[in-house]
Amino acid sequence: VEASIPEPQREAWKRSQTAAFKSSDEFEKEVVRHVETSLARSMFNCDEKAAYSATSLAFRDRLILDWNKTQQRQTYRDSKRVYYFSLEFLMGRALDNAMLNVGMKDTAKAGLADLGFRIEDIIGQEHDAALGNGGLGRLAACFLDSLASLDFPAWGYGLRYRYGIFKQEIIDGYQVEVPDYWLDFNPWEFPRHDVTVDVQFFGSVKKVTNEEGKSVAIWEGGEIVVAVAYDVPIPGYDTPTTNNLRLWSSKASGGEFDFQKFNSGDYESSVAEQQRAETISNVLYPNDNLERGKELRLKQQYFWVAASLYDIVRRFKKSKRAWREFPEQVAIQLNDTHPTLAIVELQRILVDVEGLEWDLAWEIVTGTPQFGYTNHTVLPEALEKWPVGLVQHLLPRHLQIIYDINLFFLQYVEKQFPDDRDILTRVSIIEESQPKMVRMAHLAIVGSHKVNGVAELHSDLIKTTIFKDFVEIFGPDRFTNVTNGITPRRWLHQANPRLSELIASKLGSHEFLKDLSQLNKLELLVQDKEFKKEWAEIKFANKVRLAKYIKETTGVNVNPSALFDVQVKRIHEYKRQQLNIFGVIHRYLTLKAMAPAERKKQLPRVSIFGGKAAPGYWMAKQIIHLINAVGSVVNNDEDIGDLLKVIFLEDYNVSKAEIICPASDISEHISTAGTEASGTSNMKFVLNGGLIIGTCDGANIEITREVGENNIFLFGNLSEDVEDLRHAHTYGSHTIDPDLAKVFEEIQKGTFGSVHDFSAMIAAVKDHGDYYLVSDDFHSYIETHKLVDEAYRNQEEWVVKSITAVARMGFFSSDRCIYEYADGIWNVEPLPRRD
Numbered sequence: 065v066e067a068s069i070p071e072p073q074r075e076a077w078k079r080s081q082t083a084a085f086k087s088s089d090e091f092e093k094e095v096v097r098h099v100e101t102s103l104a105r106s107m108f109n110c111d112e113k114a115a116y117s118a119t120s121l122a123f124r125d126r127l128i129l130d131w132n133k134t135q136q137r138q139t140y141r142d143s144k145r146v147y148y149f150s151l152e153f154l155m156g157r158a159l160d161n162a163m164l165n166v167g168m169k170d171t172a173k174a175g176l177a178d179l180g181f182r183i184e185d186i187i188g189q190e191h192d193a194a195l196g197n198g199g200l201g202r203l204a205a206c207f208l209d210s211l212a213s214l215d216f217p218a219w220g221y222g223l224r225y226r227y228g229i230f231k232q233e234i235i236d237g238y239q240v241e242v243p244d245y246w247l248d249f250n251p252w253e254f255p256r257h258d259v260t261v262d263v264q265f266f267g268s269v270k271k272v273t274n275e276e277g278k279s280v281a282i283w284e285g286g287e288i289v290v291a292v293a294y295d296v297p298i299p300g301y302d303t304p305t306t307n308n309l310r311l312w313s314s315k316a317s318g319g320e321f322d323f324q325k326f327n328s329g330d331y332e333s334s335v336a337e338q339q340r341a342e343t344i345s346n347v348l349y350p351n352d353n354l355e356r357g358k359e360l361r362l363k364q365q366y367f368w369v370a371a372s373l374y375d376i377v378r379r380f381k382k383s384k385r386a387w388r389e390f391p392e393q394v395a396i397q398l399n400d401t402h403p404t405l406a407i408v409e410l411q412r413i414l415v416d417v418e419g420l421e422w423d424l425a426w427e428i429v430t431g432t433p434q435f436g437y438t439n440h441t442v443l444p445e446a447l448e449k450w451p452v453g454l455v456q457h458l459l460p461r462h463l464q465i466i467y468d469i470n471l472f473f474l475q476y477v478e479k480q481f482p483d484d485r486d487i488l489t490r491v492s493i494i495e496e497s498q499p500k501m502v503r504m505a506h507l508a509i510v511g512s513h514k515v516n517g518v519a520e521l522h523s524d525l526i527k528t529t530i531f532k533d534f535v536e537i538f539g540p541d542r543f544t545n546v547t548n549g550i551t552p553r554r555w556l557h558q559a560n561p562r563l564s565e566l567i568a569s570k571l572g573s574h575e576f577l578k579d580l581s582q583l584n585k586l587e588l589l590v591q592d593k594e595f596k597k598e599w600a601e602i603k604f605a606n607k608v609r610l611a612k613y614i615k616e617t618t619g620v621n622v623n624p625s626a627l628f629d630v631q632v633k634r635i636h637e638y639k640r641q642q643l644n645i646f647g648v649i650h651r652y653l654t655l656k657a658m659a660p661a662e663r664k665k666q667l668p669r670v671s672i673f674g675g676k677a678a679p680g681y682w683m684a685k686q687i688i689h690l691i692n693a694v695g696s697v698v699n700n701d702e703d704i705g706d707l708l709k710v711i712f713l714e715d716y717n718v719s720k721a722e723i724i725c726p727a728s729d730i731s732e733h734i735s736t737a738g739t740e741a742s743g744t745s746n747m748k749f750v751l752n753g754g755l756i757i758g759t760c761d762g763a764n765i766e767i768t769r770e771v772g773e774n775n776i777f778l779f780g781n782l783s784e785d786v787e788d789l790r791h792a793h794t795y796g797s798h799t800i801d802p803d804l805a806k807v808f809e810e811i812q813k814g815t816f817g818s819v820h821d822f823s824a825m826i827a828a829v830k831d832h833g834d835y836y837l838v839s840d841d842f843h844s845y846i847e848t849h850k851l852v853d854e855a856y857r858n859q860e861e862w863v864v865k866s867i868t869a870v871a872r873m874g875f876f877s878s879d880r881c882i883y884e885y886a887d888g889i890w891n892v893e894p895l896p897r898r899d
C-alpha cells in the first residue's frame with residue numbers, strides 16, 4: 065500500500081498510522097478537545113448530550129483512520145467487492161457498538177467516569193438510526209457487522225432518509241405516529257459533497273442511427289436530481305477492518321435553487337423544485353410486508369439504484385479492465401425486490417452508454433456471480449408490482465428495456481415449453497391485468513444468477529408455490545437457501561454483557577463471539593450448580609432492569625419473579641398478536657373463575673407486547689388498542705394482582721430490543737404456519753437464554769432442530785394443512801373453538817370497553833373465514849401455555865433448558881450466513897488487514 069502513495073505524502077501518511085487514542089487519559093483529552101473545539105463549548109457547560117457527542121467524535125476519529133486504511137488496501141489489492149443493496153438499514157445505536165468492536169469500552173468507561181459521567185447514561189443519549197421497518201432492515205445491519213468482522217471487502221448502499229420509521233406514542237390506548245427527525249446531530253456520517261451523481265427522471269426516448277449505422281436509444285429531457293453520498297463507517301469486531309455504508313441524499317440540481325427562475329421573479333417555483341428533489345430521500349415508507357405502489361417510492365428506488373450503480377461502475381472503470389471482468393470484480397445482493405431496477409439500469413448503462421451489443425451486455429448483467437436476489441416473503445400483498453404506465457412515465461427507457469428482457473425471456477420459455485401458453489402468462493414479467501403491471505420478483509429472478517429464501521421452509525415454499533414455474537425454466541440450481549442469522553456482538557455481547565462475560569469466563573476467551581459454534585462447550589456445564597446459579601441470577605437481573613423500565617414508562621409495577629412472556633415485532637395479522645391477546649383474556653377469565661385459594665396457587669405472569677402498526681393498517685391498530693384495553697382492566701383488577709399483568713411497550717425499536725431480549729423467559733413467534741419467512745428475533749431471545757413458544761414456521765423449525773424438541777414449545781397446525789383449513793372455512797361449516805368463543809363473548813359484553821372497535825377483529829375470525837387460523841390454533845396454543853407454566857415451576861429444569869438451548873445456537877450467527885453467501889452466491893474472499 066505504501067508504495068502506491070505519492071512520495072511527498074508518504075511521510076505524513078506514515079506518521080498518521082497511529083490510532084486516535086490508546087489510553088483513558090488520551091481518550092479524555094480527545095473528549096475535552098472535541099467539547100471545546102468541535103462543539104464549541106466549555107467543559108463547565110458539558111452535559112450528557114455534549115459528553116455523548118464528544119465521545120462519539122473521539123471514536124469516529126478512530127474509526128475513520130481504520131476506514132481509510134481498509135479502503136486503501138481494498139483498492140490497492142483490486143479485490144472483488146460485495147455490494148449489499150438495501151432500502152433499509154436498521155442500525156440502532158452506533159456508539160456502544162463502536163466501543164465494543166474496537167475493544168475500548170473499558171477505556172472509555174474509565175475516562176468518562178473521570179469526567180463525572182456514567183457510561184450507560186452517555187450511551188443512552190444516542191438517537192437510534194432507525195432507517196428500517198423490521199426484520200429485513202435489521203438483517204441488513206447484522207450482515208454489515210458480520211461482513212466487517214470477517215474482513216470481507218463489502219459496502220452497503222442505501223438511502224439517507226431524513227425521517228426514519230415514525231416514533232410511536234400510545235395515547236388513550238391508540239397508536240399515534242410522530243415523525244422521527246434524527247439528523248439534528250449525527251456524528252456517525254461523513255458527508256461527501258464531492259461524491260455526487262446526477263439521476264434522470266421522466267423525459268422521452270429517441271431512436272437514432274449512429275455513424276456506424278447502428279440504431280441507438282437516447283433518453284432525453286425530463287429532470288435531474290442530484291444524489292449526494294454520506295458515508296457511515298462500519299467497524300468490524302476485533303479487527304481493524306472498517307467497511308462503508310454509503311447512503312444517498314437527494315438535492316436539486318443547479319445548486320440551491322434555479323437562479324434563472326429566481327432572477328426572473330419565479331421564486332416560488334424555484335423553491336418548489338428544490339423541495340420536490342429533496343422529497344425523494346425525505347422519508348422511509350413505514351409498511352412492512354405490504355406494497356402500495358406509490359410513485360415517490362418508485363422514485364426512491366430508481367434514485368438509489370442509479371446512484372449506487374454509477375458509483376460502482378465509476379470505481380470499476382478506474383481499474384481499466386474489460387467489461388467481461390465486471391462480474392469478477394462486483395457482486396450485488398438485492399435485499400428483496402426493492403432494488404430490482406439495478407438489473408435494468410446496468411443493462412441500460414452497458415447498451416446505451418457503453419455501446420455494448422445487447423447479448424454481450426445481458427451476459428454481463430446475468431453473469432455468474434453478479435446479481436443475487438433474496439426473497440423475504442410469500443405473502444401476495446407484499447410482492448412488488450408497478451403499473452406499466454407509471455414506469456413508462458418515470459423511466460421511459462427502462463420500460464423499453466424491461467419489455468425487451470421479457471421478450472427474450474418468453475422466447476426462451478416458449479422453446480422449452482412449445483405447447484404451453486399458460487406458462488407464458490404465468491411467468492411473464494408483465495402481468496396482463498387492468499392496468500398492466502411489472503412484476504418485480506419475476507424480473508429479479510430472470511436477472512439474477514441465484515435466488516435465495518431466508519429459512520429452509522420458506523426456501524422450499526417459494527420453490528413449490530410462487531416461483532414453481534421458474535424452477536422448471538431455470539432448473540433447481542438457481543434457487544437456494546440461506547437461513548438468517550443475527551450478530552452475536554450486538555445481540556449477546558452488547559445487549560447482555562453479564563451473560564457474555566460469564567460465557568467467556570467458562571470458555572476461556574471471547575473467541576465465541578466470532579465463532580459462535582464454540583457455545584456448544586457450555587453443554588458440559590449444565591450440571592454445574594454454581595454456573596446454573598449465576599446463569600439464573602443474570603436472567604433475574606435483566607428482568608429487574610426491564611421491570612424498572614416498565615415502571616418508568618408505563619407506571620405499572622411488575623414482579624420480576626413472574627414469568628415474563630414477550631411478543632415484540634411489527635403488528636401484523638399474520639404474526640397473530642390477536643391470538644396472543646385472546647389467550648391473555650382466556651387466562652384472565654380462568655383466573656377470575658377460580659376460588660381465591662386456588663387462584664393463589666397460579667404462576668404469576670407478565671405479558672409484554674411491543675411493536676408498530678403501519679399507519680394505514682387499520683386492523684393492526686385495532687389490535688394495539690385491544691391489548692391496551694385489556695391491560696387497563698387486568699392491571700387494575702384487585703382479584704388478580706401480580707398473577708397477570710399486560711404491558712404494551714411504546715415505540716419498540718433496536719435499542720429497546722437490547723433491553724427486552726435479555727429479559728424474557730418465554731417469547732412468542734406464533735405466525736400462521738408458512739407465513740413468516742424466517743423471523744430473527746426468535747434467535748435473539750434464545751441466544752439470551754429465553755425459551756420460545758412458536759408455530760412450525762420460518763426459522764422456528766431450524767431452531768427446534770438445533771436446540772431439540774424438549775427445549776422449545778411448539779404448537780399449532782402445519783404449513784401443509786393451511787390451504788385445506790382455509791378452504792374448509794370458506795366452503796364447509798366453520799365452528800369457532802369454544803374457549804375462544806367465550807373470549808369473544810366477554811369482549812362483546814364490553815368488559816374491555818369499545819365493543820364497536822373490537823368487533824372487526826372478532827368478525828375476521830367468525831365471519832370472514834379466519835384466514836390466519838386463529839381459531840384452529842387456539843386450543844393447542846392454550847394447552848401449550850399450560851405446559852410452559854408447568855415447566856417454569858421447575859426452575860432447576862428450566863435453567864438446564866435455557867443453558868442447553870444457548871449452547872446449541874451457534875448455527876444462527878450471521879457470520880455463518882455471510883460465509884454461505886460468500887461461498888455459494890458471491891464468490892468473494894476475505895481480505896484481512898495485516899497491520
Ligand code: NBY
Binds near residue numbers: 198
Ligand atoms: O424479513 C422480514 C420477514 O417478514 C421475516 O420473516 C424475516 O426474518 C426478515 C429477514 O429476512 N420482512 C420484512 O421485514 N419486510 C419488510 O420490512 C418490508 C418492508 C417494505 C416492503 C416490504 C417488506 N415494501 O414492499 O415496501
